[in-house]
Amino acid sequence: MCRDDYESVLDNMKLADGTVWPLPICLGVDEEFAKSLDTGECVAMRDAEGFMLAVLTVGEVWQPDLEREAKVIWGDAVEADSVNASLSSLENPWYVGGRIEGLAFPQRYDFTDIRLTPAQVHRYFSQKGWRKVIGVQAGRPLHRADRAMLEEIANEEGASILLSPLMFPSMYSSVDHFTLVRCMQEFVGTFPRNKALLNLMPWFERKMGPKGALLRAIVNKNYGCTHMLVWDSGKAEPRLNVLTDEFQAHIDWLVEQKDVTGIVPIKERCMVLDEGRKEYVSSESGKLCANDHNGIVSLLTRGKEVPEWMSFPGVLDALKKTYKPPSKQGFCLFLTGLSGAGKSTMAKVLYVKMLELNDRPVTLLDGDIVRTNLSSELDFSKEHRNLNVTRIGFVASEIVKNGGIAVCAPIAPYPESRRQVREAIEQHGGFVEIHVSTPLEVCEQRDRKGIYAKARAGVIKGLTGVDDPYIDPENPELRIDTSDLTPSEAVQQVELLLGTLGYI
Numbered sequence: 001m002c003r004d005d006y007e008s009v010l011d012n013m014k015l016a017d018g019t020v021w022p023l024p025i026c027l028g029v030d031e032e033f034a035k036s037l038d039t040g041e042c043v044a045m046r047d048a049e050g051f052m053l054a055v056l057t058v059g060e061v062w063q064p065d066l067e068r069e070a071k072v073i074w075g076d077a078v079e080a081d082s083v084n085a086s087l088s089s090l091e092n093p094w095y096v097g098g099r100i101e102g103l104a105f106p107q108r109y110d111f112t113d114i115r116l117t118p119a120q121v122h123r124y125f126s127q128k129g130w131r132k133v134i135g136v137q138a139g140r141p142l143h144r145a146d147r148a149m150l151e152e153i154a155n156e157e158g159a160s161i162l163l164s165p166l167m168f169p170s171m172y173s174s175v176d177h178f179t180l181v182r183c184m185q186e187f188v189g190t191f192p193r194n195k196a197l198l199n200l201m202p203w204f205e206r207k208m209g210p211k212g213a214l215l216r217a218i219v220n221k222n223y224g225c226t227h228m229l230v231w232d233s234g235k236a237e238p239r240l241n242v243l244t245d246e247f248q249a250h251i252d253w254l255v256e257q258k259d260v261t262g263i264v265p266i267k268e269r270c271m272v273l274d275e276g277r278k279e280y281v282s283s284e285s286g287k288l289c290a291n292d293h294n295g296i297v298s299l300l301t302r303g304k305e306v307p308e309w310m311s312f313p314g315v316l317d318a319l320k321k322t323y324k325p326p327s328k329q330g331f332c333l334f335l336t337g338l339s340g341a342g343k344s345t346m347a348k349v350l351y352v353k354m355l356e357l358n359d360r361p362v363t364l365l366d367g368d369i370v371r372t373n374l375s376s377e378l379d380f381s382k383e384h385r386n387l388n389v390t391r392i393g394f395v396a397s398e399i400v401k402n403g404g405i406a407v408c409a410p411i412a413p414y415p416e417s418r419r420q421v422r423e424a425i426e427q428h429g430g431f432v433e434i435h436v437s438t439p440l441e442v443c444e445q446r447d448r449k450g451i452y453a454k455a456r457a458g459v460i461k462g463l464t465g466v467d468d469p470y471i472d473p474e475n476p477e478l479r480i481d482t483s484d485l486t487p488s489e490a491v492q493q494v495e496l497l498l499g500t501l502g503y504i
């Protein structure tokens with residue numbers, strides 16, 4: 001957008017020529033780049049890999065008031081975060097507007113058979129004689145209650161359904177793209193043929209309230225839909241069937257706009273299970289509702305059976321490949337503590353014990369192994385220690401992601417890198433931090449490598465515990481002081497914990 005369209009959209013939700021358009025679509029750039037551009041110049045627009053998608057002929061370069069923009073989009077309650085998440089960002093505070101000539105669609109290699117363009121979808125509807133179609137965009141897998149809701153709505157309207165998983169769901173929900181699409185493929189298969197079409201829509205959910213919904217309505221129209229499902233994303237307690245006042249106002253407003261958008265909004269309904277009739281009915285009563293994806297995920301990851309009434313076998317099979325019970329998940333045993341505390345010995349015994357289980361691949365990432373292979377150029381400065389530990393974390397998270405067991409035993413003296421490792425790994429499986437808390441005096445007495453003697457003699461500088469700090473973990477899953485324990489006794493404590501947590 002050039003400036004006149006941009007201002008007009010912010011002021012009146014219309015382009016300068018009067019076409020209804022709720023949100024600005026702008027290209028933010030940094031000051032240096034902005035100042036290098038002349039009107040009429042052509043700029044190549046490339047994706048992250050450098051593939052050229054379009055050419056922009058520069059019409060105008062200007063500096064927008066991003067705070068005002070954020071206020072118009074999100075309202076007065078706008079927070080600094082929203083300004084940052086605005087259409088541009090504070091790092092790119094200049095806008096470039098102009099004519100765009102598209103050369104190619106962004107390249108995608110996954111699910112290519114369900115990436116029809118708006119024109120192809122439109123044509124599909126005409127060929128099939130679908131005169132009324134409800135656009136349903138969903139950011140989470142759908143289940144039996146959702147199916148009942150969609151069927152009820154579609155029957156009332158005499159309409160078919162265009163079902164689109166959101167393309168970038170991870171910003172707002174935990175489910176990954178591949179799992180979501182596979183679940184949707186199963187879900188759409190539960191409808192009679194000719195009732196529902198699954199298609200990926202390159203729609204990025206901006207969570208921009210009513211204006212975002214209006215833009216989504218325009219997009220749905222372009223795909224040939226006549227109706228659109230509107231979810232109540234503002235529900236404080238998603239499992240309670242209390243639609244917020246704000247949501248009702250949002251719907252009313254979309255209804256007012258329906259002559260301009262050509263889309264009839266339909267609001268989400270809460271479905272409850274009628275135990276007697278064994279079917280779902282919509283409810284206005286504020287009861288606990290059954291549209292509960294998180295509940296299903298929680299059952300799966302705890303290794304519990306999901307009752308048949310909650311979802312479909314195909315959808316559950318797709319989910320089970322991602323959400324495994326602890327006994328099938330990958331996990332990381334992260335032993336941290338001073339040199340000589342007993343980490344490496346315990347790690348070696350644990351490695352053997354895990355191999356003995358023989359149900360998951362096991363990798364040992366001992367401090368020495370890592371320092372020789374992965375981090376050979378690093379020293380023992382704070383920066384390098386943190387880098388060493390996050391590298392271990394990266395390798396461990398790849399192992400855990402693929403269902404393996406990683407046994408790590410670095411000193412890892414600093415909380416910041418330990419936290420980073422935990423965060424990286426917990427996205428994919430279990431993280432069990434074991435603080436091997438054997439006191440310095442005992443470690444020094446053991447001094448198998450003679451490293452403490454060297455430090456005391458001043459031959460080695462910056463030894464952890466002597467003249468470099470070790471910050472104790474605050475909430476490790478386990479703390480073990482090996483002063484009076486044999487390796488077997490120490491490892492037994494870990495095994496007991498792993499049993500309690502369900503990993504073995």
Ligand code: PPS
Nearest residue numbers: 339340367380385388410411412413461462463464
């Ligand atoms: S860290 O802090 O997590 O990056 O350390 P780590 O990779 O586990 O490496 C620790 C081993 O390196 C030897 N070493 C030292 N440790 C601590 N401080 C200094 N200055 C140092 N210099 C060499 C030491 O033998 C550690 O081995 P372990 O097996 O822990 O005894």
